[in-house]
Structure formats: C-alpha cells, structure tokens
Amino acid sequence: MTPPTGAAGEGRRPGVVAAAALAQTLLAANALLVLLPIGFMVLSSLKATREIFQRPFALPVVPRWQNYAEVWGAAHFAVYFRNSLIVTVASMALILVTGTLAAYALGRYRFRGNDLIFLFFLSGIMVPIRLAIIPLFIMMRDLRLLDTVWSLILVYAASGLPSAIFILTGFFRTLPPELDNAARIDGAGELGILITVLLPLVRPALAIVTVYNIIPIWNDFFFPLVFIHQDRLKTLPLGLTVFFGEFQTNWALLFAGLTLAAAPVLALYVVMSQQFIKGLTAGAIKG
Amino acid sequence: MAGVAVGTRARSAPRRVPYRIARGLWIAAFLAPALLLFSAFVAYPIMTAMAYSLYRWDGIVRGGWAGTANFRRLFGQYPYSERMLVAFWHNAWTFVLTMIIQNGLGMLFATLLAAGGWGARVYRAIFFMPVVLSLVVVGFLWELFLNPVWGAVNKLLALAGLGALARPWLGDPHTALVTLILVNAWRWVGFPTIVFLAGIQAIPDEYLEAARLDGAGSGAIFRRIVLPLLAPQVNIIVILTFIGAFNWFELPYVMQGVTGEPYHATDVLGLLFYRAAFGAVDTGNPDVGVGSAIAVVMFALILLTSGLGALYLRQREAEA
Structure with a gap:
C-alpha cells in the first residue's frame, strides 16, 4: 500500500517507484472496469442485433443511428422522458420552496418549539419511506391520486424535506444576524429579508440540496412501480421495464434504449462532476 | 408560536x-x-x-384487531417463515460481502487516490460516474452482459481462454446472489471511495509526517493513524451499507424478477415485502397484514443500526 500523502522526503527508492506503478495499474484497471461497460453499451446501440451477437467487440460496420429513431418512436420514450421531467422538476421545486421557508424560520428565528420542530423534520432523514408504501398506497387511493403524477411528486417532495431542511437550516444559522436587523431597520418585511438579503447567500446550499435530491428522484423506480399503471404516465425507469418486456430479443434496440435513458444524466455528470460528487455525498461528508 | x-x-x-x-x-x-x-x-x-401490522386485513380493507397474529404467521407459518429466513440471510450476506468487496475496494482506491499520483482527479470523477446511473439501467445493462449465450462476459472469458469458467451467472443459484452483489458494487464503489478520500485528506499532514520521521512504514501509518482517524467515515459507510443492503429492491427486482429467481436464490426482504403487499407469496392473495409485519421488522433492524451508529458518532465527537 502506498503512503497516504506524497512521499517527497523518501527519494526515489525502487520500492516507491514500484508502489506508484502498482497504484497506477490498479486505478487504471478500475477506470476501465467503469468505462468499458458504458462504452460497450454505446457501441452496441449503433449495431444491428446480429452484429452484436456475432462480432460483439468490433466497431459497428455502419453506425445504425436509426436504432435511436426507432426506440424513440416505437417505445413511448418521449412520453416517459416528459413524465420524468415533470415529476422531477415539480418535486424539486416543492422541496426548495417549502424547505427554504421552513429552514428560514428554524434558522433565523428563536421561538418556543424551534428545536422540537427541527428534530421532527430530522427524524425523517434516515427513515426508509418505502416501508410505508402500504399506507401511502391506501392514502393515494383515497385521495384519488393513484395513477397521477401528483402521487409521486408529493411523496418525493415530502421525503426530500428532512435533508433539505437539515442542510439549509445549518446554512442559515451561519449567516450573521446583523443582516436581518439591518434590512429590518430599512423597512424590509420578514419575507422580503429572506428573498432579497438571505436567498442570494444560501445559493450554494440550494445547489447541494438540488443535486442531493434530483438524482434519486429522477432514478426512482419503486414508487412509480406501485402508484402508476397507465403507460402514458410512466416515468423513465418504469417505462424502461415495459420496453425491455416488449423488445426482449432485439438487443440493438435494448442497447439504444439504455443509452438514451443514461445519456441525460451522464451528459450532466461529465459537465459538472464535481458538483455531483459534492452534492450526492453531502449526507456522508461534513463541510 | x-x-x-x-x-x-x-x-x-x-x-x-x-x-x-x-x-x-x-x-x-x-x-x-x-x-x-x-x-x-x-x-x-x-x-x-x-x-x-396489528390489524387483520382482507385485501387492502382493514379488519379487526389482530394483536401479534401477523407476526406469528410471519415467523411461524409456511411459506412466510421459510421465505423470511431465506430473505434475511440474503440481505445479511449482501451486507457482509458489500462491506468486504465494495467498501474494501473503496478504501483501497481512496488510499491510492490520496497519494495524489497522476490523474487522481480524473479517476475520482470516473469512479463515481455509475453512482448517478439509474439502477434500472445498471440492472438491465448487466443482464445483457451476463446473458449465458450472447452476453459479453462469457464471450470475454472465452476470448481469454477461460471458457471453462463461463456459466449462466444469473441463472445458477450458486452464483446469482454474488453476481448481483458485484453488479451493485460496480454501481456504488465510487461512493465509499469519495467518502474515505475526503476523510484521509482531512488528516493533518503533520501527523503523517511525524510518524514517517519516527520510521513508521506506510502499512503501519495506515493501520495506526489513518484507519483510526477514519472511524467516523467508516461508521457512516457501515450504516449506509447496512440500510442499503436491508432495503435492497431495485436490482434484484429488475434482474431476477419479483420472486428472486432462480428458486428464490436472490430473494430479499424488500421483494418479500413487495410480494406480500401487492402480489402474492407463492400462491394466494396479497397479505397486507404479513406485509406490514415485514415492514416493521425491516424498520426495526434499520432503526436499531442507524441509531447505534449515530450514538457512536456523537460519542466520538464529544471525545474529540
């Protein structure tokens, strides 16, 4: 095992060089293990099925872009995409608006019950909400929300709130109280202080909350599986299972569908991997 | 107010x-x-x-008070009792193997990346990439790769002259669960890597410098200094891995179906819970009472572990 920090003082002993070479080999091997399956998926998506079976590791003779057109048309992918987008954007908006308001109250005002309410929200942070799927199902049925995007939006928003409020309240508390007082003396109202003075300052925390929630919501499979039955309301992960059932033997289309489903998230990740890494590990890393 | x-x-x-x-x-x-x-x-x-879990159920209509009857059926009546035990061991095994393979590799990669060699930032970004992918995409992708006849995995083995090792990875009861665990690790390994890496980078250089001046080798430095100081990160990863392992649902569902094929070899509590609530365990109708009882058991397991973990973390913070 190599030393945890650069071994500057140790000179160039052969052992150090060998360790560095071994480290590079292991890291490169794992990078390949991650990238090759993804690359192979894209490669296969541009072949004909027979080509995938007969010459799996060769480049496509002629790239078959029509695979994508076929998937997009035949398999309701456009509908699944639109549903996923609606559900993700709406739940994220609800989390950000209601979470910011609550965190503002908890982080900037002292009042009786403050700690208790904060703890109440916090208690939801580790709770695996899926275990409540039976009462949620019955509740959604009674509210006539089964088979609507609202069933998903409400559950995602509610279960995203604890972490959002935890992160945002912590952030609000670090801002100096003079900010509010000065604005108040200038005649700003309570909501005005939040919007004009504090909101610009908590933007980094809002970004973390967004990344932390948006990927799990976009990727969720469990709640649509239970709540959504009409094909025209299915989100991308659930739609993908329909698609796999329909095209079982047409591997070219399957790979094209997988690539299409993975593309938006992967493209975003390539552009802002640092923000994704920071946001998604926010629960496990402090600071 | x-x-x-x-x-x-x-x-x-x-x-x-x-x-x-x-x-x-x-x-x-x-x-x-x-x-x-x-x-x-x-x-x-x-x-x-x-x-x-304390009521009788007829479909999804709630009946009268049942006391502990649902729990007694879950633990004492076939097929529930048998399925429950099998699923529990699969979750436990998933936790143990994930700890060893995924988080062990995560620790190894974090240590290597912390050394700051060539391309550390790029590697970091690559390793984390599958974490953003949907588990449905990951599951289906590997299902195609692992196809016994046409899949890339067996073809690669044949190409490498290891054709004898080729097998129906997901269809063989002996390899199915381990294969799922490996696919899961493929998706997640970047996560512990990043968490451990952040922990290692937070260790003051003076500690390591001092140990090195005292003549400690890199193995000793890792065991005596890095690992003890990483206790909070390890603790969080253990908790998250435990919750993940006992909440496991997507990957087994997508790759092995709702019954955890073959022959329940990949059945887990999440699937059993789903079947009891919305489908059927073996033959018969959904059983919301037993389903709720399974949820309570899972909830208790998760709450206990994350509670103990949080307690341990707070204690350490108080000491520091």
Whole structure:
C-alpha cells in the first residue's frame, strides 16, 4: 500500500517507484472496469442485433443511428422522458420552496418549539419511506391520486424535506444576524429579508440540496412501480421495464434504449462532476 | 408560536399589528407548508405502517384487531417463515460481502487516490460516474452482459481462454446472489471511495509526517493513524451499507424478477415485502397484514443500526 500523502522526503527508492506503478495499474484497471461497460453499451446501440451477437467487440460496420429513431418512436420514450421531467422538476421545486421557508424560520428565528420542530423534520432523514408504501398506497387511493403524477411528486417532495431542511437550516444559522436587523431597520418585511438579503447567500446550499435530491428522484423506480399503471404516465425507469418486456430479443434496440435513458444524466455528470460528487455525498461528508 | 425575538430585540417601530404577533404568524406561515407535507406523506404513513401490522386485513380493507397474529404467521407459518429466513440471510450476506468487496475496494482506491499520483482527479470523477446511473439501467445493462449465450462476459472469458469458467451467472443459484452483489458494487464503489478520500485528506499532514520521521512504514501509518482517524467515515459507510443492503429492491427486482429467481436464490426482504403487499407469496392473495409485519421488522433492524451508529458518532465527537 502506498503512503497516504506524497512521499517527497523518501527519494526515489525502487520500492516507491514500484508502489506508484502498482497504484497506477490498479486505478487504471478500475477506470476501465467503469468505462468499458458504458462504452460497450454505446457501441452496441449503433449495431444491428446480429452484429452484436456475432462480432460483439468490433466497431459497428455502419453506425445504425436509426436504432435511436426507432426506440424513440416505437417505445413511448418521449412520453416517459416528459413524465420524468415533470415529476422531477415539480418535486424539486416543492422541496426548495417549502424547505427554504421552513429552514428560514428554524434558522433565523428563536421561538418556543424551534428545536422540537427541527428534530421532527430530522427524524425523517434516515427513515426508509418505502416501508410505508402500504399506507401511502391506501392514502393515494383515497385521495384519488393513484395513477397521477401528483402521487409521486408529493411523496418525493415530502421525503426530500428532512435533508433539505437539515442542510439549509445549518446554512442559515451561519449567516450573521446583523443582516436581518439591518434590512429590518430599512423597512424590509420578514419575507422580503429572506428573498432579497438571505436567498442570494444560501445559493450554494440550494445547489447541494438540488443535486442531493434530483438524482434519486429522477432514478426512482419503486414508487412509480406501485402508484402508476397507465403507460402514458410512466416515468423513465418504469417505462424502461415495459420496453425491455416488449423488445426482449432485439438487443440493438435494448442497447439504444439504455443509452438514451443514461445519456441525460451522464451528459450532466461529465459537465459538472464535481458538483455531483459534492452534492450526492453531502449526507456522508461534513463541510 | 409566540416567543422572544433574539436578533430583533432592538426594533420598536409602531405598526398596526404588534410585532410579536406578526412575527409569530410569519413563522407559522413559513413552517406550515413543509410541516404539512412532511406530516401527511412521511410521518403519518410511517406511523400507520407500524400500526397496520396489528390489524387483520382482507385485501387492502382493514379488519379487526389482530394483536401479534401477523407476526406469528410471519415467523411461524409456511411459506412466510421459510421465505423470511431465506430473505434475511440474503440481505445479511449482501451486507457482509458489500462491506468486504465494495467498501474494501473503496478504501483501497481512496488510499491510492490520496497519494495524489497522476490523474487522481480524473479517476475520482470516473469512479463515481455509475453512482448517478439509474439502477434500472445498471440492472438491465448487466443482464445483457451476463446473458449465458450472447452476453459479453462469457464471450470475454472465452476470448481469454477461460471458457471453462463461463456459466449462466444469473441463472445458477450458486452464483446469482454474488453476481448481483458485484453488479451493485460496480454501481456504488465510487461512493465509499469519495467518502474515505475526503476523510484521509482531512488528516493533518503533520501527523503523517511525524510518524514517517519516527520510521513508521506506510502499512503501519495506515493501520495506526489513518484507519483510526477514519472511524467516523467508516461508521457512516457501515450504516449506509447496512440500510442499503436491508432495503435492497431495485436490482434484484429488475434482474431476477419479483420472486428472486432462480428458486428464490436472490430473494430479499424488500421483494418479500413487495410480494406480500401487492402480489402474492407463492400462491394466494396479497397479505397486507404479513406485509406490514415485514415492514416493521425491516424498520426495526434499520432503526436499531442507524441509531447505534449515530450514538457512536456523537460519542466520538464529544471525545474529540
């Protein structure tokens, strides 16, 4: 095992060089293990099925872009995409608006019950909400929300709130109280202080909350599986299972569908991997 | 929700509504939407989920009080008792193997990356990449790769002259669960890597420098200094891995179906819970009572572990 920090003082002993070479080999091997399956998926998506079976590791003779057109048309992918987008954007908006308001109250005002309410929200942070799927199902049925995007939006928003409020309240508390007082003396109202003075300052925390929630919501499979039955309301992960059932033997289309489903998230990740890494590990890393 | 203003004591400008009351109303208005959402769609359902296990059920219509009957059926009546035990061991095995393989590799990669060699930032970004992918995409992708006849995995083995090792990875009861665990690790390994890496990078250089001057080798430095200082990170990863392992659902569902094929070789508590609630365990109708009892058992397991973990973390922080 190599030393945890650069071994500057140790000179160039052969052992150090060998360790560095071994480290590079292991890291490169794992990078390949991650990238090759993804690359192979894209490669296969541009072949004909027979080509995938007969010459799996060769480049496509002629790239078959029509695979994508076929998937997009035949398999309701456009509908699944639109549903996923609606559900993700709406739940994220609800989390950000209601979470910011609550965190503002908890982080900037002292009042009786403050700690208790904060703890109440916090208690939801580790709770695996899926275990409540039976009462949620019955509740959604009674509210006539089964088979609507609202069933998903409400559950995602509610279960995203604890972490959002935890992160945002912590952030609000670090801002100096003079900010509010000065604005108040200038005649700003309570909501005005939040919007004009504090909101610009908590933007980094809002970004973390967004990344932390948006990927799990976009990727969720469990709640649509239970709540959504009409094909025209299915989100991308659930739609993908329909698609796999329909095209079982047409591997070219399957790979094209997988690539299409993975593309938006992967493209975003390539552009802002640092923000994704920071946001998604926010629960496990402090600071 | 009236109280004493702390940051705002100084102001006394007259208004139509006394400031204290207006302030209380504002606070209530700020809190109300979040409180309503969270109470209605998280807190209340979780509490009722626990309560449901104590009632008789006919389909999804609640009947009379059942006491512990659902639990007694879950633990004592075939097929539930057998399925439950099998699923529990699969979850436990998933936790253990994930700890060893995924988090062991995560620790190795974190240590290598912390050395700051060539391309550390790029590697970091690559390793984390599958974490953003949907488990449905990951599951289907590997299902195609692992296809016994046409899949890339067996073809690669044949190409490498290891054709004898080729097998129906997902169809063989002996390899199915381990294969799922490996696919899961492929998706997740970047996560512990990043968490451990952040922990290692937070260790003050002086500690390592001093140890090195005392002649400690890199193995000793890792065991005596790095690992003990990483205890909080390790603790968090253990908790998250435990929750993940006992909540496991997507990957087994997508790759092995709702019964955990072949022959329940990949059956886990999440699948069993889903079948009891919405499908059927073996033959028969959905059994919401037993389903709720499974949820309570899973909830207790997860709560106990994350509670103990949080307690341990707080204790360490108090010591530090």
